[in-house]
Amino acid sequence: MRKLGFEDYDAFYAESIGDIRWFWDQVVQDMQIPWLKPYHQVLDSSRGFAWPHWFVNGELNITQAAVYRWLQDEATKNQYAIIAENELQKGRSLTYEQLALEVDRLANSLRQIGIGKGDRAAIYMPMIPETVIAMLALAKLGAIAIPIYSGFAPSTIAKRLHASGAKLLFTADGYYRKGKIIKMKPIADEAANQCSSVEVMVVVRQLGIDIPWDDHRDLAWSTLIQQSSQLVPSQVEPMTSTEPLMLLYTSGTTGEPKGIVHTHCGFPIKAGFDAGYGMDVRQGDRLCWLTDMGWMMGPFMLYGALLNGATMVLYDGSPDYPEPNRLWKLAETHQITHLGVSPTLIRVLMKQGDEWHQQHNLSSLRVIGSSGEPWNDDPWKWLYEQVGQGRIPIVNYSGGTEISGGILSNQLLKDIAPSGFNGPLPGMDADIYDIQGQSISTGIGELVLKQPWVGMAAGFWNDAERYTQTYFSKYPNTWVHGDWVEKDDEGYWYIRGRSDDTLNIAGKRLGPAEMESALVEHAAVLEAATIGIPDDVKGEVAVCLVVISQAYQESKLTIELMNELLHYVEEKLGKGMKPKVIHAAEQLPKTRNGKVVRRAIRAAYLGLDPGDISTLENPEILDTIRLLGSPTV
Template sequence: MSNNAVWFPDNAYIESTRLFQWMKQLGFDDYDAFYEKSIQDIEWFWDEAVKTLGIEWYQPYSNTLNLSDGIKWPKWFGGGKSNVVYNAVEKWAESEKTRDQIALIWESDDGEVIRYSFGQLNEEIVKAAKGLLVEGIQKGDVISIYMPMIPETVIAMMAIAKIGAIFSPAFSGYGADAVATRINAANAKMLITADGFLRRGKQVSMKNEADRAVGLSPSIEKVIVVKRLNNEIPWQAGRDLSWEELIKKGQNKNGVKTLELESDEPLMLLYTSGTTGKPKGAVHTHTGFPLKAAFDAGLAMDVKQGDTLFWYTDMGWMMGPFLVYGGLINGASILLFEGTPDFPNPDRIWEVTSKHGATHLGISPTLIRSLMKHGEEWAHKHDLSKLHAIGSTGEPWNPEPWLWLFEKVGMKRIPIINYSGGTEISGGILGNVLVKPIGPITFNSPIPGMEVHVYDENGNPVIGEVGELVISKPWVGMTNGFWNEPERYEKSYWDRWPNTWVHGDWVIKDDDGFYTITGRSDDILNVAGKRLGPAELESILVEHPDVVEAGTIGVPDDVKGEVAICFAVLKGEDLDTVKIKNEAMELVAEKIGKALKPKEIFFVHDLPKTRNAKVMRRAIKAGFLNKDAGDLSSLENPHTVEAIRELGKEYYKQK
């Protein structure tokens, strides 16, 4: 037991959890022994997990795991036929006991509330699925989703899956170029979007950005538009179709059958930024991502039938689909919130949590850092007695906001489930299980079924020092490669050590078995929980006519956890740098969204480069943060690091 633990479950609490009850059923009363069994015999573990989650099959699987193609390409539940829509919605809608239970709650920015029972949600999914079939969507077609957090977003996801098509969601705050990049990578046939949404009491238009994205995406044949705001919007006859018209087109047709799909058939493509090049399309299957999400929510976070799961997120980030499948497969209600946590007042997130009786709330450290300054009094105005757990993901914590949330908001009663994994994981690698004590900012265990190690640079396990987070056995939910890029997938995760998934996080495991994530071991930026490849920012900056090249790093920030700092080389000496900086900032906001704008752009004479002309971001970052840059022998121009070091000193002096 760590000396740093601050939350301690008593025996009655432990015995009330789904995890403990399942362990007992399997003959375990000691968590550590159970965890060891979960990683020693992964076939047994996932077979039992499927049973305890109540997953139903059109055709039972004949073998749990086939590794004939090696650990990088596991085949799960061979011979089994399933469809996630049945396990998430239809089976609850078909039962008299659960048909009228609330499946989905939506609250708008201005306080409007809509609820759907499982029965009602199923009816809407059927209508949308019929409409998609009428529009010519077939099994295997890809549909991009560029939507705010509204009920139609979930209905669209489910309708697409029901007929065996594949959906690919993009962050609602992206600009047209970022959306188009993802549409083109997926070769999507259709885009589903909205006219706009409300944010902080103001209307945010989406259709204009969607139109620009489609203009850059030759594969798109149809654009379906949900009229959330009922505004006048540009309309292209023959291509654009309103959501209402889509629903009408399917209403008079015969019933639509939920397609019985092989276990490894793709469900969705989740695009995540890489350190170089275009985003990576993680391929997730009907019995991959949804089962891992449901397991982590149900067994690790104790989400039960009748609970209400509320995660403040966007469908373009991994936690959006996690919210949908993690909640619904467990028979819980899911709560979608269109607005922002501090509008119109700093208590909005607590007000929404209380009003809808959320049992589980998901937030990010960035959000809590921004709410701290307003004081805990805003949280105390609301009844949070139904709140059983607070989940946290997106980025590493620092102790002060964690303790503020635990002590001042949760009154030391509500456990904080620190949860870290990734888009390619389908959920968590590390977490806080509720049968063990929890400490500030740390993780008390790998998620069961995840064989986790911390390796030094030679591939040896280490305790008490920083190392690479690795996984040595496959798991349900592991990405089935990258869409049309199998070699890139293997290179991204499997190149460092044989048959070992290297995740890209620096981690310390202490003597008591607690884990702390210290940051990314690659160049990926993590801005307020949103992963961003530096190449995405750099490629936008060099579009400016006066910018020759650019380099981007992430540096710590008190509010967002990490922010982007950009360095640009200009084409001439006597240029208006203030004007260029403003134009470059606007260009980034326009292309990928205001939320991902850099904190600062510095103009430099040159960037640190290797002899083969590769910009060395590690050297930029070390210089700017005034840290030891390590071996710079491969640099062609080491003097550039000192120039950047001076900029960093000046930047932090002014803060």
């Protein structure tokens, strides 16, 4: 800001959306992105909002920016690029120089087996160094990476392999989760057997367990690396600013998963900017986000760390195993400066008490990041006041796979409110529209973006029409993100749930997060989810599912407790917002990174088709929810 002549953040933000060409030009210059061929024009918008062309005629390869340029800096060259640890506290670390060598060897080996520019390669791997090496080696070759969530079932993996036409599949023999071995190779085999496009499967044997083997298709990672005959590193493949880097698949309410296309000059630059400028990730810092490479925050951590010359700390395991101090121990051991969590994880850890985090010296932590779902105040305050001792800002961060990072965040130059956001990130022309499509200064409405940004999805893979229909069909020349947000009189923003989740009870709109926040304030409730179902009188009424603590399960009859919770919500939100019914559930359907999938709950409860549920870690719980709903609806 000061370099560009600004002292006031709000004035700087206004200019960042007032002239987006100027802003993103300044960003790539200040980030020192190395272009193989300079661009002649920052933005060509002749095809409209949905299809911007950034950095016209420019060429780059993001592996050059993420790895090779740091070899010229003696301090960063010998600094760790990756620190990895699993549940057994085993792992390995790689300096930037060592990472470059590993990427070179893999890229050379892949080239020898026929992988090149434009080929698709899926990565179904745990969070280990080889996963990062594979992402970067594919980028170096100009091949297209498809990161796939490590907890998926074979049919879900097969859908992504088939839709992308993947030629290569990376996998591992297995990984540890809560002390148990989870085998990956048999699942990968079943998926690959359904896809004729998969010619080669590269397997990392990290656990050394017995796995099935196909001599015609399977290659051990170690064997593949040894086949590399080129000792001299090859040059990176020059990529134009419109050529794909990776496909990130995300689920919709209906239909097949959407393959979101991201380019070399899109996703990495947006992720690097958000991490470096929005979260203050500096050269030499250590960034750890509890995620999976198949979720957006996995590639975000990779490029957010490496484009800023920082270290990524990979943790492959459960953050509360074998004891609830596992996360805090990880932060202390590796001197993590930036730690990314989900509100659900913090709610779980908060219930375990303060003694666990108090065992550890967390003085290295400078920023705590949060993504995936809305907060409620009690766990936010516990994290800020008890864990962080009132000194560590919580950067609430919300955007998505299609965004390459965040729309809303907590800028570190402004005051932060519990559970909220203090505004949009620079360059993100965000607004709130009411039901008529009119901008509102305060109140609740639809989160929209009014101009393109660097990192914006470059469409869906082989499905341009579905892409424009999904994001640009509701309001003219406007990106509709699908979140309900509220802005209060002080200028703070709050996510109130997905816009297709929002309740409309007798004409009154209510974000599900508000009712869920009221419920989890009750000592008996560990977690809660709220859905809306049709009602003859009110149009729609709320139904809640709650996970009850063990202590309350043993001390009170369930029906008695459910009635108590109904009155509790009524007192908190008013009689008109009282749920029709509250059900006790053993668990809620979630993705591995802790996001509760309300649309799946609603569909199961109403006996409808839930659509794509491939991201659910526990889809079997939907059968129980169907039984809860059948006598009620």
